Amino acid sequence: MSFSSDVKKQLCAIKERKECCRMALLYGMLLTAKHEHDGVKFISSSEEAAALCVSLTEKSPARAATVPYATGFETYISEEIYLVLPLISEKLDLTPIVCERCRNSFFRGLFIACGSVTAPEKGYHLELAATGARTEGIASFAAENGFNFREVVRGAERSLYIKDSEEIEDFLAFIGAAKASLDFMNAKISKEVRNDINRITNFETANIDKAATAAAAQLEAIRALVNSGEIDTLPQELRETAKVRVENPEMSLGELRKLFDPPISKSGLHHRLRKVTERAGIV
Numbered sequence: 001m002s003f004s005s006d007v008k009k010q011l012c013a014i015k016e017r018k019e020c021c022r023m024a025l026l027y028g029m030l031l032t033a034k035h036e037h038d039g040v041k042f043i044s045s046s047e048e049a050a051a052l053c054v055s056l057t058e059k060s061p062a063r064a065a066t067v068p069y070a071t072g073f074e075t076y077i078s079e080e081i082y083l084v085l086p087l088i089s090e091k092l093d094l095t096p097i098v099c100e101r102c103r104n105s106f107f108r109g110l111f112i113a114c115g116s117v118t119a120p121e122k123g124y125h126l127e128l129a130a131t132g133a134r135t136e137g138i139a140s141f142a143a144e145n146g147f148n149f150r151e152v153v154r155g156a157e158r159s160l161y162i163k164d165s166e167e168i169e170d171f172l173a174f175i176g177a178a179k180a181s182l183d184f185m186n187a188k189i190s191k192e193v194r195n196d197i198n199r200i201t202n203f204e205t206a207n208i209d210k211a212a213t214a215a216a217a218q219l220e221a222i223r224a225l226v227n228s229g230e231i232d233t234l235p236q237e238l239r240e241t242a243k244v245r246v247e248n249p250e251m252s253l254g255e256l257r258k259l260f261d262p263p264i265s266k267s268g269l270h271h272r273l274r275k276v277t278e279r280a281g282i283v
């Protein structure tokens with residue numbers, strides 16, 4: 001099951017008790033439904049959504065019935081639905097939004113009917129598809145509730161989307177998909193942790209590269225000093241340092257310093273190696 005269908009299944013299971021909120025939910029669900037000559041046809045791939053549509057119609061003067069077809073379910077709602085919901089109006093009519101909670105129900109219905117959301121580990125995209133002539137109305141009502149949807153036009157279809165992960169989390173929570181909202185938050189956190197780990201690894205790799213470059217320069221300097229015979233003119237401590245370095249070309253300063261008896265400090269070793277490279281004219 002896709003992440004979207006899973007979210008919709010959760011949303012369909014929410015029980016609205018107040019009649020105003022139930023009508024607001026049905027309004028959201030039917031807003032993008034098709035108008036037939038004798039009523040409205042709600043099409044969904046989800047059996048739960050079809051059943052919800054029928055149950056929400058029960059207290060209205062309209063009658064509803066679901067017919068399964070190849071890839072989903074068609075629910076027919078008789079024309080009396082027009083008496084209780086402003087489904088004909090070209091503009092978004094907010095009459096069915098009565099109480100505060102009706103807002104949540106309305107957007108939940110809309111999402112059940114035409115919404116989709118990518119699984120959080122795949123990216124951040126939530127869309128309300130084919131919102132038609134009421135696109136502006138829906139966008140501005142969403143904005144009133146704190147969600148800044150953008151419009152995208154694909155062929156003849158107008159749709160609305162949000163891409164900001166926090167806004168998606170908030171929207172999912174707003175319509176009642178608390179678990180999906182948490183999934184988003186968690187996916188984002190693990191992504192951030194992964195990025196941090198990558199950053200640290202890159203930083204360490206860069207440091208190792210730097211150390212290897214420095215070691216290569218030291219070895220080149222020592223080779224030059226040996227070839228010119230100048231190595232014998234160096235103070236004893238620098239000769240010893242050169243010898244230890246040549247014998248352990250791969251070691252970090254931290255490891256190398258312990259080979260001295262007594263061990264010397266890292267900065268002391270660094271200082272000696274710098275003197276060696278300076279003597280060879282390689283810095």
Ligand SMILES: [Zn+2]
Nearest residue numbers: 020021099102
């Ligand atoms: Zn209400």
